[in-house]
Structure formats: C-alpha cells, structure tokens
Amino acid sequence: MSSDITSEHLNALKNMVDKNGWDHVDNGAQYFDDPRGRFHGNGQIILRPVSTKEVSQIVGYCNDQRLAIIPYGGGTGVVAGQLSIDNKNVIILSLERMNKVRELSIDDETITVDAGCILENIHTAAEDKNFIFPLSMASKGSCQIGGNLATNAGGLQVLRYGNARDLCLGIEAVLPDGSIYSDLNPLRKNNTGYDLRNLLIGSEGTLGIITAATLTLKPQPTEVLTSFCAVPNVKAALVVLKRLRAKLGDTVSAIELLSNIGLKIVSQHFDQCKSPLNTHSDWYLLIEVAGSRALQPDLETVLAGLFEEDYLKDVVIATSGAQREKLWQLRELMAEANKAEGAICSSDTAVPLSKISDFIDDTVSEVSKVHSELRINSYGHIGDGNIHHNVFPPLGESKVDFVKKNSDVVVDLRMAINEATASNTGSISAEHGVGRLKVDDLERYADPVKVKIMRQIKDALDPHNILNPGVLLK
Numbered sequence: 001m002s003s004d005i006t007s008e009h010l011n012a013l014k015n016m017v018d019k020n021g022w023d024h025v026d027n028g029a030q031y032f033d034d035p036r037g038r039f040h041g042n043g044q045i046i047l048r049p050v051s052t053k054e055v056s057q058i059v060g061y062c063n064d065q066r067l068a069i070i071p072y073g074g075g076t077g078v079v080a081g082q083l084s085i086d087n088k089n090v091i092i093l094s095l096e097r098m099n100k101v102r103e104l105s106i107d108d109e110t111i112t113v114d115a116g117c118i119l120e121n122i123h124t125a126a127e128d129k130n131f132i133f134p135l136s137m138a139s140k141g142s143c144q145i146g147g148n149l150a151t152n153a154g155g156l157q158v159l160r161y162g163n164a165r166d167l168c169l170g171i172e173a174v175l176p177d178g179s180i181y182s183d184l185n186p187l188r189k190n191n192t193g194y195d196l197r198n199l200l201i202g203s204e205g206t207l208g209i210i211t212a213a214t215l216t217l218k219p220q221p222t223e224v225l226t227s228f229c230a231v232p233n234v235k236a237a238l239v240v241l242k243r244l245r246a247k248l249g250d251t252v253s254a255i256e257l258l259s260n261i262g263l264k265i266v267s268q269h270f271d272q273c274k275s276p277l278n279t280h281s282d283w284y285l286l287i288e289v290a291g292s293r294a295l296q297p298d299l300e301t302v303l304a305g306l307f308e309e310d311y312l313k314d315v316v317i318a319t320s321g322a323q324r325e326k327l328w329q330l331r332e333l334m335a336e337a338n339k340a341e342g343a344i345c346s347s348d349t350a351v352p353l354s355k356i357s358d359f360i361d362d363t364v365s366e367v368s369k370v371h372s373e374l375r376i377n378s379y380g381h382i383g384d385g386n387i388h389h390n391v392f393p394p395l396g397e398s399k400v401d402f403v404k405k406n407s408d409v410v411v412d413l414r415m416a417i418n419e420a421t422a423s424n425t426g427s428i429s430a431e432h433g434v435g436r437l438k439v440d441d442l443e444r445y446a447d448p449v450k451v452k453i454m455r456q457i458k459d460a461l462d463p464h465n466i467l468n469p470g471v472l473l474k
Ligand SMILES: Cc1cc2nc3c(=O)[nH]c(=O)nc-3n(C[C@H](O)[C@H](O)[C@H](O)COP(=O)(O)OP(=O)(O)OC[C@H]3O[C@@H](n4cnc5c(N)ncnc54)[C@H](O)[C@@H]3O)c2cc1C
Pocket: 035, 070, 071, 072, 073, 074, 075, 076, 077, 078, 080, 081, 082, 095, 115, 136, 137, 138, 139, 142, 143, 144, 145, 146, 147, 148, 149, 150, 151, 152, 153, 154, 155, 156, 204, 205, 206, 208, 209, 210, 211, 335, 336, 431, 432, 435, 468, 471
C-alpha cells in the first residue's frame, strides 16, 4: 500500500527537476483522458524529467517514501494502464521531454532513442537514412517508443516484422529501487542468462520505467504496392493470405480485414474515406506488399488467380502514393470512426489463424445473446489472428441512453467476446496489454502458474508496489 503524498513530498519532487519539469494536475487535463472516453485518471503532480538520472532520483525517492508512480508515455493506451482510475494518491511521470534520437548506426542498422520519442519521429529519422522502423499503428503521431515497448505494441506490420519486442535489441530502464539497468547494445546474439529486456518489454510500467531503447532498422523497400479487395467471406480472406504468402513470401507486410459495416461507418464519419470499389461485399482486405524487386507482376498473377476461383469479388491496386494513402485511411481512421459511432465495446483478442472464421461467427452469436439488435464491426490484423470487435447500440439509439438502460451491457459484452476467444484457444489480450481494464480477465483465463510467477517477479523487483499499482495484477 503506497503512502499519502504530502506537500513535503511534492516540494522534494519539484526540487529534483527544472522549472518546466513539473506541473499542477489542474494544468494537465490531457494526462487524465482516456482515448476512448471511458475512464478518467487521477494524480497529485505531473513530473517531466529530462534525463535518466532525474528519473532514477525520482523513483529512488518514491521507493524510500512508498509513493506510487504512473509511468506516462503518449497516453494512447486503451486498457487504462496510464490512468490511475481509483487511486488519487499517485505521481504522473511523463517521459515526453526525453525525446532525442541518441544515435543512428548505419553499420549496425540500429537506432538508439530516448523512451519519450514519438513513434512517427523514429520513422522519419530512419527514412532519412534509407531505413525503415516498421512498428506502425494509427496512434503513431502520439504514442512513444517507451509506451510501445511497455505494452509490447503490435500494429500493422507484425505479420512480417513482429511486434515491438521483436524490434528491440537493447534497453535502458530505471528499476523500482531507482537503480539504472543499462543494456543499450546492438547485439543480435547475447545468451547471458535471464532476459531482463524481454521481462521489461510488455511489463506495462510495473517493473521499471523504460528510459531508452536500441531498435533494429530494416532496409527501405524500393517497391511498395497497396491493394484493396472485396472478398466473399472470412474463409476466402484466409485463402488470399495463404496464397499471397506462398507466392510473395515475406514481402507481404500487412493484411488487414475490414467489414462492410466498418467501411460504412468510416465513410460516414470521414468525408475523405470512400470505398474505391463498385462491388459491395460483407468483407474487404487491405493488402500491402513491399520489397526490393519488381513485385507487381507476381501480385497481379496471384490476385487474378484468386479472382478466377471466386475468392475475390473485386480488386484495385493503388497506382500512386496519394491513392495508397487514401486506402490506408480507410483502415487507420477506423478506431476514431468506431468512437464517433458510439462503440460500447472495443475488443482486442487473438486466436490461431485456423480459428479466425469460427471465432468471428462465435462472437456474433455470443453478442446477439447479450442483445439481439447490437451491431458489430469486426476488423483488424487478420494475418496475426487479431480481430478487433467493436459493438454499437441498435440503430437509432445513442450510446449513453443504451448503456443507461442496459447497465450490465459493457461487462456482458466483454465476457461474451472473452468466452468466444477462450473457446477458440485464444488470448484475452492480443496487442493492447492488460492495463487496469483486464486484470480480472487475466486472472480468470491465464494459466494460474503464470499469474503466480508474475506476482513473485513483481514482489521481487517492486516489493513496495510503487510502480503502476493495479496494472496487470491486483
Ligand atoms: C487510434 C489508436 C490506434 C491504436 N492502434 C494500435 C495498434 O494497431 N496496435 C497496438 O498495439 N496498439 C494500438 N493502440 C494502443 C496504443 O497506441 C499502444 O498501446 C501504444 O503502445 C501506447 O503507447 P503510449 O506511449 O501512448 O503509452 P501510454 O498510453 O502513455 O502508456 C501505456 C502503458 O505503458 C506504460 N508506459 C508508458 N511509457 C512507459 C515507459 N517509458 N516505461 C514504462 N512504462 C511506460 C504506461 O504506464 C501504461 O501502462 C492504438 C491506440 C489508439 C488511440
């Protein structure tokens, strides 16, 4: 149990940073907002250190005084890991001023960055030197690499490049006792005992504050092709994925499933978003292929074959950068469109590829048991088995009124989707993490031995439970 934060504590903390290094919570509404508008965070002060040394001093002091800290990145997390919902007695520690590229090594094909670097800025720095940093998601303009690593974020190119964990070679972090763990190296091989880097990645700010990372860069592809297709059903979408991978191998860098309802919603809420196809279908695929050889003939051959066999109903391939961007907007603006449409539930679970079609059918069936007129937009990273289900009130009803009338609906929907996930041998969190939102779900669905060991690790590294209390574990 952490201690109450007194004015003496606040004064001591203010003295550890410069005049821009702290703020009153009254001036920082943005630190307490949930991107999906469901929760409100709390805190006593916002600290914005500029160096690992300052972070270390703050954490060491908080550990001595038993004060709770919420590590804060870009604030785009969607499982309330960065928001202290119930406990006001916390310190917000934002990494935003630690935002420099420390080094880009052309020889090692790595970039070493402060944890507060915005993901999109890392893309730009890599592209300036003819590389790419392939971790990408719709929140790239706000999320920080520290937050990406803390949540082991996934996104749009996991199929080809893996998730945040797979792109990180080295890490620097301040541990709960204030000590600095420094392992920023570009080694591809390093078998020297327990893997602390991978323990910190995905620990959602409960075991350490990530202050910097060495990331692996990839060669910039010379050809990038983006295609939008109408598919008759989800099973056909999986055939498309398989055929593309068989012919084009690892050049397939993204394959995203969109539903007809999703396409309608995104075009209703964003004028610039229109389907590029005249054919209507229940399902669509956004495909990206990228590499350093001429890929268009192979892509066209595969798509033509799939069309002949009725696995595709219609296809378009972008012919310019502007067209590519327009196709991607259909996918990247989906999260905002769901919010604008009044989603009462937004899930993030994963199942094996072989079970995706059954999983979607089972979810629709489970959700209709909660209420028969709910609408579902199922979409996402089909190549990773990671489908997001967004559920909306019946047509004509507002979210607020519907939830007021059906007070259990939010929890019931989450459980309905969890059950459909579990019966298809899936995971209750694919890429967003557990945060404060899914702590009970983790306890219910995870292997009990895993939860027991997680507790032991937390107790060993953070015996006073000062780092992000309430996240991952009760
Ligand atoms: C529109 C939209 C689209 C999204 N798309 C995707 C997607 O495709 N794939 C995906 O995986 N996620 C997605 N997300 C979720 C979110 O962007 C990711 O979880 C992201 O990695 C969070 O980064 P952040 O910097 O915003 O972290 P925050 O939201 O600030 O924090 C997230 C968690 O990490 C901890 N944390 C933050 N920084 C640090 C640090 N330096 N050290 C230790 N702990 C830290 C926080 O305490 C919290 O528990 C999306 C979110 C939005 C709003």
